[in-house]
Amino acid sequence: MGGFAIGTTIYVVIEYIVKILAIGIVPENRRPSSSTAWLLLILFLPIVGVPLFLIIGSPYINARRARIQAQANDLLQQGTSNLPDVPESVDPPADLRGIVDLSRALTGLPMVTGTNHGVLMDYEASIRRMTELVEGASETVHVEIYIMARDGTTEPFFAALEAAVRRGVKVRVLLDHLGSRKYPGFHEFLKGMTAAGIEWHLMLPFLPLQGRMRRIDLRNHRKLLVVDGQVAVMGSQNLIDSAYGKPGNAKIGRRWNDISIELAGEIVSSLEAVFAVDWYSESGETVEMHAYRNADEDASGGSGLIPAPHGPRPQVGAAVNAVQLIPSGPGFRTDPNLRAFTSLMYMARERLAIVSPYFVPDESLMAAILTAAYRGVRVELYVSEEADQFVVDRAQSSYYYALLEAGVRIYRYPAPQVLHTKCFLVDETCAVLGSSNMDMRSFGLNYEISLLAYGGDIVTEVRDVIAEYRRLSAELDIDAWQGRSVLRRYTESVMRLTSALQ
Incomplete structure (x- = not known):
């Protein structure tokens, strides 16, 4: 031979x-x-x-991060053992109570009180408000955002961080390495923070020359700001201009549309706990947390909220909400967001409205949505007419016919705009908003945070946000969708298969 x-x-x-x-x-x-x-x-x-x-191919983060998350969950369970599963003033229905108990078992975080100081749809106004909060800081500023870039829109925010350091405030910043490094001025931006005395770390860094190797497609996709342990901002928005630093986007009018929410009260400590775990994971340094603070004083106009030096203020006397933070990510190994989302969708009786820029559901989420539609729930899905990523655009499009056939109403936000908000509404009694998309990346590969709200004005404001998106969007017709080209259908099938590689 x-x-x-x-x-x-x-x-x-x-x-x-x-x-x-x-x-x-x-x-x-x-x-x-x-x-x-x-x-x-x-x-x-x-x-x-x-x-x-x-x-x-491995769906899990390295063993050290998984161990840290498990230890953090145990510590959170111990540290919040004096708190009830739900606030004493709240009496949720039994099915919601079960979901709250599930999320606490998976993450260690109970449902607590939180004062809503505004859900913002205005991209630039949101960054201005965060800047004002930093300008009022006296102790600590903790920033954790997936994408950061220092540009014309974000310059005042980073200048405020530098000023805070000069007056003795401890400023800590976390940004995702691969999520941020592709934008102009990345290395200069990092050097500038170091020179200003801002403590920063890259989240999930991929630096093989420094011996920091790992799965390269895992991301920390969270977006949060915590000031003095008293006030926090979270949502879907990154710290970069709304055209994402690309002149081509600005030229054709493409901008990202997001929401953010400003919170005070006990929920701030839940957000600070998430930051503390992520900071320790990247730096090995323990961050001292503030104790859980009741929202009652703040809701009555007390000192729970840092006063803004200028600009419009949220209305004094905002309602106290029952809220639960649901962190998730590969370190958990239990899919806390997916389990909560699907459970909430099965709870829907009248209306389920979902906003997600990247809609690539797994079998359980798709089943929950279709089941809701088949049993007569009015189901609405809001997506971009054209996603900003070709693979996602084709993959999510492959699910549209099955949804339309089941009676789901699909509304597409007009191109070239990008609908980047992530939220959903259940029967106008529960709302969820945060950084998590309705896709397999957000359920298995990305670190995310989501806020579950029951009753109160958060639900009302999320409902109003979705109503505005509906006003601006065009409904997809099932007959028109059936007429798309054979090539389009083929690429949808290929990208759907590709999206499942996780």
Whole structure:
């Protein structure tokens, strides 16, 4: 037997061994759709599939981060043991109470009180408000945002951070490494923070030359600001101009549309706890947290909120809400956001309205939405007419016909605008908003934070936000959608399969 024949035989034997091993290894602790996608790639294109699986195939973060998160959950359970599962003034229905208990079991965070000082839809106004809060800081400023860039829109915010340092405030900043590094001036921005005395760390850094290697597609997608442990801002918005630093976007009028919420009261400590865990994960430094503070004094105009030096103020006397923070991410290994979201959707009786720029659901979420529609719930889905990423645009489009056929009404926000808000409403009694999309990345690969609100004015304001999106959007017609091209349908199917590789 010649050398070529021997080499071919060895290759075939190795290929079959790899395929046999893949059938037993790939499905372990993985969703069926993800397992199918990986097995197809490995079985048909092993030269591509095997290296790709070794690089990004594990759904879990490294063991150290998972251990830190588990320890943090235990500490949060202990630290909040004196707090009831829900505020004493709240009597949620039994099914919601079960969801709150589930989320506390998975994350260690109970439902607490929180004062809503405004859900903002205005992108620039949100950054101005965060700047004002930093300008009023006296102790600490904690910033954790996926994408940060110092540009014309964000310059006042970072100048306020520098001024805060000069007056003795401890300023800590976390930004995602790969999420932020692609924007202009990244290295100069980091050097500027160091020179100003701002303490900063990259979240989930990928620096192989420094020995910091990991799965490269895991991201910390959270967005939050906590000032003095008294007031916080969270939502879907990054710290960058609304055209994301691209002249081409600005030229055609493409801008990102987001919401943010300003909160005071006990919920601020939940947000600070999330920051503390993430800061420790990246730096090894323990951050001293403020104790849970009741929202009653702030709601009556007390000192719970830092006064703004200028600009419009939220109305004094805002209602106290029952709220629960739901952090999630690969460190949890229990999908807290997915479990809460699907449970809430099964709870819907009259209306379910979902806003998500990236809608690529797994089987359980799709089943929850379709089931709601089939049992007569008025289900609405709000997406961009054109997503800012081709793969996502085609992947999410592949789900539209099944949704339309079930009676889901799909509203598309007009291009070239990008609808980047992430929120949903259940029967106008519960609302969820935050950084989590309705896609498999947000459920398995990204660190996220979501706020569950029951009753109160948060639900009302989220309802108003969705009403405005409906006013601006066009409804998708099922007959028109059926007429799309064969090529479009093919690319949708391919991208849907690709999206399942996690």
